[in-house]
Amino acid sequence: MKIKTFRRSVQGVTxxxxxxxxxxxxxxxxxxxxxxxxxxxxxxxxxxxxxGSRAIIVPMLLAVLLFILTLIFGRxxxxxxxxxxxxxxINNFIFFRKLKKKESKDxxxxxxxxxxxxxxxxxxxxxxxxxxxxxxxxxxxxRTFTLILFPPVIWFLNFVIDLIRPLALNMGFDGLLQFSFxxxxxxxxxxxxxxxxxxxxxxxxxxxxWCRYLCPTGALLSLVSRFxxxxxxxxxxxxxxxxxxxxxxxRAIDEEGKNxxxxxxxxxxxxxEACKQKENSIGITSFGTGKNNSALLVDRRKFIYxxxxxxxxxxxxxxxxxxxxxxxxxFVRPPGSIPEADFLARCIRCGECMKVCKTNxxxxxxxxxxxxxxxxxxxxxxxxxxxxxxxxxxxxxxxxAIRKLPLEEKLYAKIGTAVIDxxxxxxxxxxxxxxxxxxxxxxxxxxxxxxxTFTGPFKRPFVLEDxxxxxxxxxxxxxxxxxxxxxVYCIGEERFLKGSYITEQKKKMREVKETHExxxxxxxxxxxxxxxxxxxxKTPDDAGKKxxxxxxxxxxxxxDE
Amino acid sequence: xxxxxxxxxxxxxxxxxxLTSGSVLxxxxxxxVAVAKGKPNEIVKKAxxxxxxxxxxxxxxxxxxxxxxxxxxxxxxxSTTTHPEVVKSIAQLCLDAGAQRVILIDxxxxxxxxxxxxxxxxxxxxxxKGVVLAMLKEExxxxxxxxxxxxxxxxxxxxxxxxxxxCLINLPTAKSHSATGVSLGIKNLMGLVWxxxxxxxxxxxxxxxAEQLYIMKPNLTIIDCVYALLTNGPxxxxxxxxxxxxxxxxxxxxxxxxxVGIARWYNRDWKGSQVKYIKNAYELGFGxxxxxxxxxxxx
Numbered sequence: 001m002k003i004k005t006f007r008r009s010v011q012g013v014t015x016x017x018x019x020x021x022x023x024x025x026x027x028x029x030x031x032x033x034x035x036x037x038x039x040x041x042x043x044x045x046x047x048x049x050x051x052g053s054r055a056i057i058v059p060m061l062l063a064v065l066l067f068i069l070t071l072i073f074g075r076x077x078x079x080x081x082x083x084x085x086x087x088x089x090i091n092n093f094i095f096f097r098k099l100k101k102k103e104s105k106d107x108x109x110x111x112x113x114x115x116x117x118x119x120x121x122x123x124x125x126x127x128x129x130x131x132x133x134x135x136x137x138x139x140x141x142x143r144t145f146t147l148i149l150f151p152p153v154i155w156f157l158n159f160v161i162d163l164i165r166p167l168a169l170n171m172g173f174d175g176l177l178q179f180s181f182x183x184x185x186x187x188x189x190x191x192x193x194x195x196x197x198x199x200x201x202x203x204x205x206x207x208x209x210w211c212r213y214l215c216p217t218g219a220l221l222s223l224v225s226r227f228x229x230x231x232x233x234x235x236x237x238x239x240x241x242x243x244x245x246x247x248x249x250x251r252a253i254d255e256e257g258k259n260x261x262x263x264x265x266x267x268x269x270x271x272x273e274a275c276k277q278k279e280n281s282i283g284i285t286s287f288g289t290g291k292n293n294s295a296l297l298v299d300r301r302k303f304i305y306x307x308x309x310x311x312x313x314x315x316x317x318x319x320x321x322x323x324x325x326x327x328x329x330x331f332v333r334p335p336g337s338i339p340e341a342d343f344l345a346r347c348i349r350c351g352e353c354m355k356v357c358k359t360n361x362x363x364x365x366x367x368x369x370x371x372x373x374x375x376x377x378x379x380x381x382x383x384x385x386x387x388x389x390x391x392x393x394x395x396x397x398x399x400x401a402i403r404k405l406p407l408e409e410k411l412y413a414k415i416g417t418a419v420i421d422x423x424x425x426x427x428x429x430x431x432x433x434x435x436x437x438x439x440x441x442x443x444x445x446x447x448x449x450x451x452x453t454f455t456g457p458f459k460r461p462f463v464l465e466d467x468x469x470x471x472x473x474x475x476x477x478x479x480x481x482x483x484x485x486x487x488v489y490c491i492g493e494e495r496f497l498k499g500s501y502i503t504e505q506k507k508k509m510r511e512v513k514e515t516h517e518x519x520x521x522x523x524x525x526x527x528x529x530x531x532x533x534x535x536x537x538k539t540p541d542d543a544g545k546k547x548x549x550x551x552x553x554x555x556x557x558x559x560d561e
Numbered sequence: 562x563x564x565x566x567x568x569x570x571x572x573x574x575x576x577x578x579x580l581t582s583g584s585v586l587x588x589x590x591x592x593x594v595a596v597a598k599g600k601p602n603e604i605v606k607k608a609x610x611x612x613x614x615x616x617x618x619x620x621x622x623x624x625x626x627x628x629x630x631x632x633x634x635x636x637x638x639x640s641t642t643t644h645p646e647v648v649k650s651i652a653q654l655c656l657d658a659g660a661q662r663v664i665l666i667d668x669x670x671x672x673x674x675x676x677x678x679x680x681x682x683x684x685x686x687x688x689x690k691g692v693v694l695a696m697l698k699e700e701x702x703x704x705x706x707x708x709x710x711x712x713x714x715x716x717x718x719x720x721x722x723x724x725x726x727x728c729l730i731n732l733p734t735a736k737s738h739s740a741t742g743v744s745l746g747i748k749n750l751m752g753l754v755w756x757x758x759x760x761x762x763x764x765x766x767x768x769x770x771a772e773q774l775y776i777m778k779p780n781l782t783i784i785d786c787v788y789a790l791l792t793n794g795p796x797x798x799x800x801x802x803x804x805x806x807x808x809x810x811x812x813x814x815x816x817x818x819x820x821v822g823i824a825r826w827y828n829r830d831w832k833g834s835q836v837k838y839i840k841n842a843y844e845l846g847f848g849x850x851x852x853x854x855x856x857x858x859x860x
Contacts (some may be wrong), residue, residue, distance in 0.1 A: 178695035434761035479758030556742030
């Protein structure tokens with residue numbers, strides 16, 4: 001088999017696998033299917049997230065395997081496995097196949113840019129800032145799939161199903177009467193779209209532009225790939241026709257055509273394909289660097305420049321007002337998120353948690369939070385609340401920025417507290433018989449009390465902050481248009497690096513009490529919506545009617561029957 | 562607003578008409594209310610048989626819509642959802658009677674897949690041929706419908722399937738409710754509606770609930786009281802009691818009114834006429850509210 005065919009097949013298999021794992025990133029399969037495998041492979045992600053958060057992240061140790069394999073076989077990852085690389089190849093095959101662009105002999109611009117980025121990213125991580133999400137293919141590829149490709153595909157499928165639904169129902173296929181995919185929406189997907197468009201369009205100018213010039217993961221792998229056992233061999237009969245050089249996606253062949261820049265070679269086999277004399281072949285040679293092989297490496301001055309740039313970038317991010325605000329608490333984070341500073345350093349913004357989120361409530365943070373928290377997951381209850389019996393976000397997080405909590409723990413992990421805006425709440429302001437927040441609350445954290453305001457006594461909601469975990473169902477279902485009248489803020493959130501969220505006190509709070517002890521009596525009961533016409537200070541008709549039992553009553557009953 | 566309320570309260574023209582139509586019903590036969598006690602998988606058949614058997618309601622080749630309460634991902638013993646055994650037995654009865662299709666419908670408050678899974682209903686009806694479990698969470702499954710006779714519920718979007726069905730069976734669970742007191746049959750019909758928040762913020766809730774009967778009066782109401790949630794409804798967790806009972810009737814008001822009396826909601830005794838939405842439904846002439854005027858068959 002030709003090397004190129006072999007590579008295409010391997011790429012096809014790995015890309016399909018990537019998509020299958022992506023599609024399986026859904027409740028409940030994410031618990032059993034190893035959906036984050038691709039993300040765990042990236043040694044740069046592993047390195048940066050571990051340095052950034054100063055911790056050993058056990059699931060990321062799988063990346064060591066790729067590092068070792070690269071040491072043995074060379075930079076095969078870029079040519080054979082990387083999903084972003086394959087996406088670029090597919091794009092080039094479709095759009096730029098017929099483009100006959102001659103590679104200039106001079107490999108400009110300088111491909112050392114990617115080393116600067118690598119050094120910058122690592123330097124920034126030393127200061128606890130994560131720049132990976134702009135540069136790591138393992139952050140960009142899954143995020144692109146989640147935010148950019150997935151929603152339109154689902155929309156289109158639903159569109160097709162809606163078209164055939166009437167026909168199918170008339171033919172008796174009633175299974176289709178309710179079938180519709182849960183449609184995902186994502187905020188702030190435009191910056192990710194811009195990045196991926198630039199990555200793809202830049203191939204017009206140079207093939208695999210991203211991989212050649214920018215990708216820091218490739219740069220890291222290239223540091224060790226030159227020791228690999230597979231190398232391009234050139235025989236003496238070479239006429240220096242430079243066909244191989246033009247064919248090489250990575251421009252890994254030097255000006256003379258005989259030497260291979262090993263750090264760049266992804267073993268793609270294009271050179272073998274292109275060789276007029278069929279004298280190139282990638283075969284096993286001895287270990288070590290030979291005479292005909294060279295490598296790119298940044299010089300000391302540039303090394304220092306890049307490190308300084310990275311540190312400057314980190315300082316800009318970390319020293320800004322946004323960082324201060326983020327650490328103080330701005331967003332409602334998914335349950336099990338580690339403390340914010342560590343969270344920001346660890347989260348690679350891959351978007352897996354947003355993909356897996358059942359209710360679509362996890363949304364990427366946008367630039368209002370600065371570059372510091374850009375694309376980090378936050379719960380937006382207006383879009384979707386946190387389903388109490390789902391713990392998928394922690395299961396899929398490759399760097400464990402969201403802890404892998406058992407369901408029992410997750411039920412107690414407080415991510416925030418609901419706050420009622422009394423001026424917007426229709427039970428508070430308009431004496432309307434609305435109790436949706438109470439009805440929906442999975443934790444029974446909303447209590448209705450008869451309260452006297454300017455509009456008279458009425459049943460009005462209160463949040464029991466000890467019971468509330470901030471899941472956001474109340475905010476999601478609040479019937480007020482626009483902003484909800486009850487909103488979740490990260491007040492009282494619990495962010496632990498390790499340890500349990502369950503305490504005896506919390507357990508006690510959740511117990512169902514035999515008799516309801518509360519601070520209002522039955523004779524305070526407003527008779528529901530009919531109080532609307534009552535003069536402001538008048539008490540309800542049934543006020544003063546003594547009841548022996550102490551169970552508080554909702555509206556809806558008529559007491560003087 | 563004010564004049565309408567007083568209009569209803571003072572029992573003038575419209576209410577008078579409503580009352581007479583109610584009394585027309587009452588003059589005829591007493592509505593039969595079947596109360597069956599026993600194992601969850603047996604009581605439904607017993608109750609339906611006491612009403613004259615399922616064949617009376619479901620004919621060969623019918624499309625049957627069952628509005629079960631599947632709105633919460635809670636276990637059956639919380640009594641926030643209909644007991645899976647009850648759902649299964651009524652679905653099986655309909656199939657045995659020759660129903661072409663049995664469609665279990667709800668518009669769940671919480672995530673549909675979770676509700677299906679955790680309530681046990683998904684597993685209970687799995688593999689039953691002809692049964693479709695439909696959690697309709699998108700507007701396209703609903704059809705805007707005008708209700709000319711209604712005072713509050715002028716227009717509402719209801720499930721297309723209900724409008725298409727030959728038979729509607731209402732299968733609520735008995736539970737307390739923080740806005741309406743108790744949530745039984747008529748209240749359960751809210752799960753066939755798309756925009757429920759309008760009931761709270763645009764209409765008078767208890768009247769709107771009663772007026773639903775204008776457009777979707779169930780042919781049969783079976784109230785699952787295997788467990789009843791006495792406090793903290795509708796989402797629970799609250800105090801529950803195991804009654805192992807179902808209450809069935811063709812009269813939606815009678816079924817609800819009778820069920821109010823079988824448990825001590827909020828640790829107190831109540832009559833059906835003390836629940837506003839049931840009283841409203843009675844006044845609109847949809848059925849009998851007085852237990853003394855019902856033919857109660859205990860089986």
